[in-house]
Amino acid sequence: MSDLAPLTVAVPILASVVALLAGLVRSRSGWAVALVASVAQLAIALQLAAIAFSEGTIRYVVGGFEVPYGIELVVDGLTATMLALVAVVSLGVLAYARRAGPRGNPFYAVYLLLVAGLSGMSVTGDLFNMYVFLEITGLAAYVLVASGDRGRSALAALKYLLVGTVGASLFLLGIGYAYIDTGTLNMVDIGSKLGDADPVLVHGAFALIVVGLFIKVAVFPLHTWQPDAYAGAPDSVSAFISALVSTVAAYALLRIVYTVFGAGFVDANELGTAILVAGATVSIVVGSLLAVSQSEVKRMLAYSSVSQFGLVVAGIAIGNVTALTGAVVHLVGHAIMKGGLFLTAGLLASETGARRVDEFEGLVQKSPVGAGAFAVLAFAMVGVPPTIGFAGKWYIAVGAAESGSWALLAVIVASTLLTLAYFARLVERMFFREPSVDPAAEPVADGGAETPESVSAGMYVSVVAAAVLAVALGFAVFGYGEHLQPTIEALLS
Amino acid sequence: MIDILVTRDYYFAAFLLLGIGTYVMIASQNLVKKVIGMNLFQTGIFLFFIASAYVEGGTSPVLTGSEPFVSPLPHVLILTAIVVGVALTAVALGMIVRIYAEYGTLTEDTIEEVRGSE
Numbered sequence: 121m122s123d124l125a126p127l128t129v130a131v132p133i134l135a136s137v138v139a140l141l142a143g144l145v146r147s148r149s150g151w152a153v154a155l156v157a158s159v160a161q162l163a164i165a166l167q168l169a170a171i172a173f174s175e176g177t178i179r180y181v182v183g184g185f186e187v188p189y190g191i192e193l194v195v196d197g198l199t200a201t202m203l204a205l206v207a208v209v210s211l212g213v214l215a216y217a218r219r220a221g222p223r224g225n226p227f228y229a230v231y232l233l234l235v236a237g238l239s240g241m242s243v244t245g246d247l248f249n250m251y252v253f254l255e256i257t258g259l260a261a262y263v264l265v266a267s268g269d270r271g272r273s274a275l276a277a278l279k280y281l282l283v284g285t286v287g288a289s290l291f292l293l294g295i296g297y298a299y300i301d302t303g304t305l306n307m308v309d310i311g312s313k314l315g316d317a318d319p320v321l322v323h324g325a326f327a328l329i330v331v332g333l334f335i336k337v338a339v340f341p342l343h344t345w346q347p348d349a350y351a352g353a354p355d356s357v358s359a360f361i362s363a364l365v366s367t368v369a370a371y372a373l374l375r376i377v378y379t380v381f382g383a384g385f386v387d388a389n390e391l392g393t394a395i396l397v398a399g400a401t402v403s404i405v406v407g408s409l410l411a412v413s414q415s416e417v418k419r420m421l422a423y424s425s426v427s428q429f430g431l432v433v434a435g436i437a438i439g440n441v442t443a444l445t446g447a448v449v450h451l452v453g454h455a456i457m458k459g460g461l462f463l464t465a466g467l468l469a470s471e472t473g474a475r476r477v478d479e480f481e482g483l484v485q486k487s488p489v490g491a492g493a494f495a496v497l498a499f500a501m502v503g504v505p506p507t508i509g510f511a512g513k514w515y516i517a518v519g520a521a522e523s524g525s526w527a528l529l530a531v532i533v534a535s536t537l538l539t540l541a542y543f544a545r546l547v548e549r550m551f552f553r554e555p556s557v558d559p560a561a562e563p564v565a566d567g568g569a570e571t572p573e574s575v576s577a578g579m580y581v582s583v584v585a586a587a588v589l590a591v592a593l594g595f596a597v598f599g600y601g602e603h604l605q606p607t608i609e610a611l612l613s
Numbered sequence: 614m615i616d617i618l619v620t621r622d623y624y625f626a627a628f629l630l631l632g633i634g635t636y637v638m639i640a641s642q643n644l645v646k647k648v649i650g651m652n653l654f655q656t657g658i659f660l661f662f663i664a665s666a667y668v669e670g671g672t673s674p675v676l677t678g679s680e681p682f683v684s685p686l687p688h689v690l691i692l693t694a695i696v697v698g699v700a701l702t703a704v705a706l707g708m709i710v711r712i713y714a715e716y717g718t719l720t721e722d723t724i725e726e727v728r729g730s731e
Contacts, residue, residue, distance in 0.1 A: 248690055255697045259704060266708050271715030275724065278708045282638060285651050285701055292694060293658050299687070300665045 124171075125180040125193040127164050128203055128239040132157055136232035143225025150228030151218050157232055158214055161239070162207035169200035173603050177610075179245075188306040192245035197607030198448060202242040202371050205452055209363045209459055210235050212582045216463050217356040219576035220470065222267045230267075234260035234360070238368045247295045247305045247380070250372060254291065254336070258284045261365050265353040276352030283345040287335030294328030297321050298380070307379045314381065326381055326392055333376070336369035339433060340403040343426045347414075350422035355466025358418060362425055363459030367451050370432050374447060377436060378611045386439055396437035401531050403430025408538030415477050417465050420542055421458065424501070428454050431535060434528055435516040443519025444608045445601050450512030456593065457501050457509055460586025464494045467583050470575050480546055482555030489580060491550045493587040498543040500590040503536045508593040515601070623664030630657030644712065644719045648705045655698045662687045662694075 135157030142149040172178055178195040181187060195203070210231075217231075237257030244250050262284065266277035299305060301321040302313040314322055331342075338346040346366075350358045377386060377396075386393055407427030414420040428450070435447030469475050471487040484491040500507035503514075513532065520529040618625060630653055637650025666687035674685040713719055716727045 248693075252693060252697065255701070259697075259700055262704055262708075266711065271712060272728075274708045274711040274715065278644065278705060278712065281701065281705050281708070282647060282651055286635075286638070286654065289655055289658050293661065296658070296662050296665065296687075 124164050124168050125178055125195050125243055128243055129236050131160050132232040132236035136229045139225050140229040150225035154214055154228040154232055158211045162211055165203040165207040168195050169204050172197055172200040188304045188309040191249050192306060193243045194245035195243055197604050199242050203239055205455055206238045206364055209455055213356050213360045215578040216582040218578050220356050222354050227267055230260050230263045238364055241368050241372055245307050247307060251292050251295060254288050258288055261361055264357045265349050268354045273352045276348040280345045280349040287332045290328050291332030294325045297325035311380050311382055329376055333369055333373040334399055337366050337429050338426055339399045340406045340426055347419045347422040351418040359459045359462035362462055363455040366429055367455045370451055374436050383612045393437055396433055400430045400434035400437055404531055404535045411542040417475060421461055425458055431516060438519045438523050438525055440519050440523050441608050442522055443516050445604055446512055446515025446519055449515055449597055453508035453512045456586055456589050457497050460497045464490055464583050467579050480549040481553040483550045493583045495547050496587040497590055498547055502539045502543055506594040507591050508597055511594050511597040627657045627661035642721045644709050659691045662691050
């Protein structure tokens with residue numbers, strides 16, 4: 121059954137071409153093609169996850185060229201988690217995008233290309249192959265951000281493109297150092313040869329790869345592309361990108377730090393760990409502070425991502441079994457919660473025209489479903505038990521305590537309060553304030569936004585599903601953590 | 614010092630290009646020039662890779678006999694990276710066309726002014 125692994129990349133790429141070609145015949149067929157492909161993708165991902173969790177790691181050699189010369193696809197528990205996450209989120213956003221737009225076959229073609237890039241980054245076991253998929257992901261993401269119909273989208277996308285290219289190029293340069301050092305590109309093979317390699321080159325490779333991926337993950341101060349890109353993109357696109365693109369980049373960081381460089385390298389190099397810890401700490405604190413100071417809801421959510429990915433990087437830096445499980449759980453949780461929050465923000469904007477924090481006053485009367493889902497997701501993000509947001513932070517915090525990183529533990533606990541600081545003011549406005557009746561502002565708000573009729577059942581379903589998942593996964597997570605244990609232990613050994 | 618400069622000249626050239634590219638991307642006001650800077654930056658990395666494959670007196674990697682030949686793998690990798698770079702440039706220029714249609718200028722400060730007065 122290992123033949124399923126290449127299908128996770130091939131199916132969306134083929135579907136993307138089909139969507140583009142189908143557009144020549146029928147211009148509205150893109151959604152159906154994307155739906156079929158996403159359902160197939162989900163089935164493949166679940167099947168792979170079932171095998172990976174029950175029988176162990178799946179390995180597939182592309183084209184019959186043996187490792188280390190050929191490209192290897194590897195699916196372990198961690199990869200399977202990412203594949204399933206990509207498939208679930210893309211299906212959810214698809215349900216939302218049918219009405220909310222952007223419409224048209226080219227949009228769905230790029231959408232499927234992004235799914236292919238993300239799946240490819242997850243399954244590949246080859247460093248250069250990962251760079252190529254990173255660029256495919258990047259290109260598709262830039263185009264999707266630019267698919268908004270205002271000049272602001274194009275400008276944000278161009279900024280994203282310039283910064284993202286620098287990140288990917290630094291990543292490539294780091295691969296160059298590792299390749300010169302070892303003469304191979306297979307991750308496991310590099311890992312086994314780095315022990316005898318020149319330490320200067322190894323450190324250079326580590327620094328370049330980590331900084332390159334920090335840009336893609338949007339760790340402070342390399343996050344500057346992110347708020348513009350998320351705020352400038354259409355609602356469904358910002359949900360999709362915020363849920364997956366940085367998430368898979370953080371997965372790549374975890375994968376490279378532990379599969380290529382190894383736990384021994386991280387333990388032995390205080391400077392390397394210090395880079396990770398510093399990035400994490402500053403991101404958590406400054407990201408939250410910047411989020412509090414935003415007046416536009418989507419920008420606030422974007423800065424919140426900077427802070428939440430600080431937590432994930434903290435989990436990677438601590439590097440024991442508990443903390444790494446926490447990093448993975450928080451990656452999954454953040455994808456569901458933040459994707460859901462962007463979708464809900466889009467839903468609220470479609471129903472009421474509210475895009476700024478002040479406009480959220482008394483929203484519960486105009487849109488009870490949207491306000492309710494937003495509140496649930498916001499509290500999940502803060503880390504109220506029993507949601508998945510709590511579970512992720514709990515694992516990372518316990519991991520920090522186990523390794524004796526008390527300063528980091530304090531920051532992680534403080535991050536909960538900081539997150540509360542920016543979500544509480546929205547929830548308070550929505551539920552406990554009277555709507556501001558400003559007759560002069562009403563027509564402007566309605567004229568700029570869509571009318572209430574433009575909200576479809578699919579939009580409600582995806583928003584409510586995200587809220588339900590954020591709570592339900594909190595119960596499932598401890599069983600899942602046990603399943604993940606062997607994978608993480610193998611990664612650390 | 615001179616010794617290192619003379620024997621590692623490829624690498625210095627590569628990092629000079631990286632530096633110039635970064636500078637152009639940050640300092641230039643014109644969006645097209647920023648894209649040119651991005652291309653220079655990438656070219657620096659391509660040069661770094663290809664220089665790493667160079668073997669003194671090496672020939673092209675065709676198996677004819679015993680002479681040393683240049684490592685082919687970095688060349689193949691860079692071929693892929695060049696294709697990626699071309700795609701990126703095309704997308705970037707497409708966005709610049711959109712921005713020009715919207716704002717009527719490609720200078721960053723002027724765009725900020727136009728956006729501020731909206």
